[in-house]
Amino acid sequence: MQNFHRFVIWSLLLGFAAIFLAPLYVMLVTSLKDMNEIRSGGLLSLPGSPTLDAWAKAWSSACTGTDCGGLKPFFTNSALMVVPAVLVSTALGAVNGYVISKWRFRGSELMFGLMLFGVFMPMQVVLLPMSQVLGWLGISSSLWGLIFVHVLAGIPSTTLFFRNYYVGLPDELIKAAMLDGAGFWRIFWRIVLPLSAPILVVTLIWQFTNIWNDFLYGVVFSGGDSKPVTVGLNNLANTSSVVKEYNVDMAAAMIAALPTLAIYVIAGKYFVRGLTAGAVKG
Amino acid sequence: MSSPSTPRPNQPWLPKLVLAPSFILSFLFIYGLIAWNGYLSVSASRLLPNYEFVGLEQYVTLFDSERWWVAAKNLGIFGVLFIGCGMALGLFLAILLDQKIRAEGALRTIYLYPMALSFIVTGTAWKWILNPGLGLENVVRGWGFENFTFDWLINPDYAIYTVVIAGVWQSSGFVMALFLAGLRGIDDSIIKAAQVDGASLPRIYLRIIIPSLGPVFFSTLLVLAHIAIKSFDLVIALTNGGPGYASDVPATYMYAMAFSRGQIGLGAASATIMLATIAAIVVPYLYSELRTKR
Numbered sequence: 001m002q003n004f005h006r007f008v009i010w011s012l013l014l015g016f017a018a019i020f021l022a023p024l025y026v027m028l029v030t031s032l033k034d035m036n037e038i039r040s041g042g043l044l045s046l047p048g049s050p051t052l053d054a055w056a057k058a059w060s061s062a063c064t065g066t067d068c069g070g071l072k073p074f075f076t077n078s079a080l081m082v083v084p085a086v087l088v089s090t091a092l093g094a095v096n097g098y099v100i101s102k103w104r105f106r107g108s109e110l111m112f113g114l115m116l117f118g119v120f121m122p123m124q125v126v127l128l129p130m131s132q133v134l135g136w137l138g139i140s141s142s143l144w145g146l147i148f149v150h151v152l153a154g155i156p157s158t159t160l161f162f163r164n165y166y167v168g169l170p171d172e173l174i175k176a177a178m179l180d181g182a183g184f185w186r187i188f189w190r191i192v193l194p195l196s197a198p199i200l201v202v203t204l205i206w207q208f209t210n211i212w213n214d215f216l217y218g219v220v221f222s223g224g225d226s227k228p229v230t231v232g233l234n235n236l237a238n239t240s241s242v243v244k245e246y247n248v249d250m251a252a253a254m255i256a257a258l259p260t261l262a263i264y265v266i267a268g269k270y271f272v273r274g275l276t277a278g279a280v281k282g
Numbered sequence: 283m284s285s286p287s288t289p290r291p292n293q294p295w296l297p298k299l300v301l302a303p304s305f306i307l308s309f310l311f312i313y314g315l316i317a318w319n320g321y322l323s324v325s326a327s328r329l330l331p332n333y334e335f336v337g338l339e340q341y342v343t344l345f346d347s348e349r350w351w352v353a354a355k356n357l358g359i360f361g362v363l364f365i366g367c368g369m370a371l372g373l374f375l376a377i378l379l380d381q382k383i384r385a386e387g388a389l390r391t392i393y394l395y396p397m398a399l400s401f402i403v404t405g406t407a408w409k410w411i412l413n414p415g416l417g418l419e420n421v422v423r424g425w426g427f428e429n430f431t432f433d434w435l436i437n438p439d440y441a442i443y444t445v446v447i448a449g450v451w452q453s454s455g456f457v458m459a460l461f462l463a464g465l466r467g468i469d470d471s472i473i474k475a476a477q478v479d480g481a482s483l484p485r486i487y488l489r490i491i492i493p494s495l496g497p498v499f500f501s502t503l504l505v506l507a508h509i510a511i512k513s514f515d516l517v518i519a520l521t522n523g524g525p526g527y528a529s530d531v532p533a534t535y536m537y538a539m540a541f542s543r544g545q546i547g548l549g550a551a552s553a554t555i556m557l558a559t560i561a562a563i564v565v566p567y568l569y570s571e572l573r574t575k576r
Contacts, residue, residue: 128331130315
């Protein structure tokens with residue numbers, strides 16, 4: 001009886017694992033096939049003679065709208081955008097969290113509460129005014145504009161992460177350092193920051209995934225040569241041509257997914273921690 | 283309000299100064315732009331912002347628009363099914379994984395990886411899988427069911443359900459992680475005591491364990507509702523709101539009006555409605571969270 005139960009549980013779990021993996025599997029095998037093989041059917045079948053042609057085409061010569069330079073320029077844009085946006089928003093979050101949790105002043109908690117709404121706010125509500133602001137600042141349709149928006153949009157969540165983490169650091173630590181004559185910044189650099197490795201990793205991963213995966217800001221605020229990879233992929237997949245090349249679409253989707261997939265495989269534990277930290281603690 | 287336990291800095295202005303830029307910027311970004319968007323929604327803006335005040339005209343147009351009601355109804359269908367199925371599947375997986383399973387870590391990794399991907403990526407993948415000619419339909423026909431048809435993707439009555447499929451696939455692993463964490467937080471001795479009393483395992487889950495997961499249910503509901511109302515990428519990548527506007531949701535409606543149809547005022551009005559919907563869910567939650575923490 002016990003064995004039978006185990007068997008049922010295992011079958012269910014493995015069945016679901018297969019369903020969850022199926023899209024990734026389909027993407028991968030389709031990207032390795034040529035169009036003749038795709039047309040002859042067999043969504044799930046392994047490629048007869050695997051080829052990387054579709055990957056090469058998706059990377060450097062597939063058409064996205066009228067341009068035919070592949071995903072490469074979009075991928076570069078995303079990489080150029082994600083690095084400063086992640087670093088700046090994380091740094092600001094760390095400093096904010098440090099102040100809010102360790103140097104409380106009248107009204108700081110209330111302001112933090114008001115800021116928290118930014119984590120949940122539907123971004124549709126800022127799109128129209130933001131595009132005007134970016135125009136005034138002279139950074140509309142540029143990577144700088146996108147970086148600016150991602151930093152702004154990221155501050156509430158990065159602040160939340162660091163604040164929740166720093167609340168758990170004992171205040172005595174700070175007091176002892178003050179008795180030794182350490183000031184605000186010295187305490188931050190010498191004591192708080194060295195203890196921040198876990199939350200730093202979580203926030204960096206969280207911000208990286210969010211910004212890399214963003215589509216809405218990318219499609220609204222980027223211009224001809226500053227579009228991120230998600231926009232490139234969407235354009236590529238929606239470009240109508242005589243023959244729809246599903247293998248190229250799938251290779252392009254894989255390329256756009258690789259950075260976040262790699263992070264997930266390498267540091268999945270921290271990714272999950274970021275997800276749950278963003279979800280359950282308010 | 284600084285309590286005696288809070289350290290007092292030598293330069294009392296420094297922490298405030300450090301916080302000021304972030305606070306000012308995010309308040310302008312959050313509340314300033316919300317107000318601005320609110321003003322646009324009562325203005326005569328069409329192709330360009332126009333600050334002539336027209337009262338609730340845009341909202342009247344919005345509520346008279348058939349396309350808006352299609353979008354709102356789709357959000358209702360999507361929201362209910364996405365949240366309901368996502369929670370049910372996530373809880374089911376969490377309970378299965380909670381049975382001291384070998385290779386639990388590997389299975390968890392598999393269930394959760396979709397959450398690391400962009401909705402644009404998963405939408406593109408599902409669009410191919412659900413492709414009426416060559417995708418799943420073809421596979422099932424190949425298994426001998428010659429008349430099997432699965433054309434939801436291009437069927438106006440069913441397109442929104444394909445978004446549900448992809449959405450649930452994407453997020454149920456995440457729900458599973460939340461519930462699993464909740465299950466692990468339950469005191470074993472309660473379960474042991476129930477077992478001694480002769481309660482069966484399903485009964486223990488139904489009567490004891492699941493009821494004690496209340497807070498997890500609530501935060502999961504909050505997060506999923508929030509994802510549902512904001513969902514934009516997935517719809518764009520999978521159906522692009524189509525066929526026609528049959529799978530539009532408020533987020534895609536807003537985008538279409540504001541950025542391709544030259545109806546800025548209408549776009550702003552629809553964004554305000556989205557904001558009000560989320561605020562109705564989130565504000566009470568934030569309020570209670572912050573109060574209990576004091």
